[in-house]
Amino acid sequence: MxxxxxxxxxxxxxxxxxxxxxxxxxxxxxxxxxxxxKGLVKIAVMYPYAEGKTFNMEYYETKHMPMVAGFLGPNLVKYTIEKGVASGIPNQPLPYMAIGTFYVKSLSEYQAAIAPNREAIRADFANYTNTAPVILVSEVVR
Structure with a gap:
């Protein structure tokens, strides 16, 4: 014992x-x-939450993001899809319903790939949301 x-x-x-x-x-x-x-260009496409706004995550995940990723070709390193669940401040409204992020090697190659496909990308918005996205382009520093 x-x-x-x-x-x-x-x-x-x-x-x-x-x-x-x-x-x-x-x-x-x-x-x-x-x-x-580090050094990659990050394109964050953020869909703001507001009363009456909708977002079809299944369509976004299975149709829209793969379509856009296909336009980017070998410049695309990876992409992520995030579903908003809460605000960082308790009892505050959700700031974004979803965020789609592309990590690419070159901003100019990204822009060249998106330009001829811009109308197809915009036309597809109606299939999954009724809100306009906010887009932030940045460089990953760490």
């Missing part, structure tokens, strides 16, 4: 050591991911 507290302490120390060793590797992994995106 005297061994029970010692065994418990030994198990706790082993668990603590195991978890504390995982943390630096996790930070290195995060840094590695961030550094692979």
């Amino acid at each position: 005297k061994f029970k507290p010692v065994l418990t302490l030994l198990l706790l120390n082993t668990c603590f050591a195991a978890f504390s060793q995982d943390r630096p590797a996790h930070k290195e992994h995060q840094h590695r991911i961030a550094s692979t995106e």
Whole structure:
């Protein structure tokens, strides 16, 4: 019976050591991911929430974003789709219903790919939303 507290302490120390060793590797992994995106151009297409505005996430995910991604070709590194769930301030309205983000290597190649397809992209909006997006183009610094 005297061994029970010692065994418990030994198990706790082993668990603590195991978890504390995982943390630096996790930070290195995060840094590695961030550094692979550094220098990319990020195009965030944000759909503001407002009373009476709608957004069809299924259509956006399965039709619209793949269509636009296809226009971008090899310049596209990746794209993400986010669904708004809450405001960062409690009891405040949701700022955006959704955000679609494209990560590309070259802004000029992005613009050249989008220009001839601009009307097709805009015409497709009616298939999934009744709000006008806000677009932010930025460079990933970290």
